[in-house]
Amino acid sequence: MTKKPFRIDVAAGIVAGLVGLAWIGLIWTNLVFPPALQLGGGAILTGANVQLSEHEWGFNQFAKGGPTICAVNGTVTITLKNTGINFHGFQIISTAGAFLGGLNKTDLLTPGEVRQVKINLQQLGDFYYICPVSGHRQKGMIAPFLCHASC
Ligand SMILES: [Cu+2]
Numbered sequence: 001m002t003k004k005p006f007r008i009d010v011a012a013g014i015v016a017g018l019v020g021l022a023w024i025g026l027i028w029t030n031l032v033f034p035p036a037l038q039l040g041g042g043a044i045l046t047g048a049n050v051q052l053s054e055h056e057w058g059f060n061q062f063a064k065g066g067p068t069i070c071a072v073n074g075t076v077t078i079t080l081k082n083t084g085i086n087f088h089g090f091q092i093i094s095t096a097g098a099f100l101g102g103l104n105k106t107d108l109l110t111p112g113e114v115r116q117v118k119i120n121l122q123q124l125g126d127f128y129y130i131c132p133v134s135g136h137r138q139k140g141m142i143a144p145f146l147c148h149a150s151c
Contacts, residue, residue, distance in 0.1 A: 054141065071121070091130055093129075095126070128144060130142045
């Protein structure tokens with residue numbers, strides 16, 4: 001019995017098929033098991049003035065979630081920029097979902113708009129900041145907002 005010659009075109013076809021299968025598997029896994037929200041994501045914004053951008057569907061560089069904001073005694077001025085293509089808002093809510101501060105639900109930033117949002121909660125605790133547009137929080141526009149005596 002003669003040994004069949006190695007065919008590079010057949011080998012390339014098999015490799016391409018396996019790579020394609022792995023790629024489809026990755027896409028499927030990502031759709032069925034979306035990555036967890038990066039709440040905090042390691043970054044903490046502190047100080048009297050912080051810069052924050054919002055986009056689809058998160059804050060600053062994170063695709064989902066955003067950096068932790070720590071406000072001494074709940075006071076901070078946020079320079080908020082909508083770098084996304086949708087309208088976005090800004091609210092601080094309790095862990096139970098109650099409105100604590102920020103913009104009214106219907107007061108939204110247009111794409112490209114920059115707004116200074118002054119926060120003065122005058123209470124200590126661990127809260128969240130979110131985009132209040134329907135469905136945006138569920139897509140990832142939520143991150144920790146901490147009000148501590150010192151940050
Ligand atoms: Cu939004």
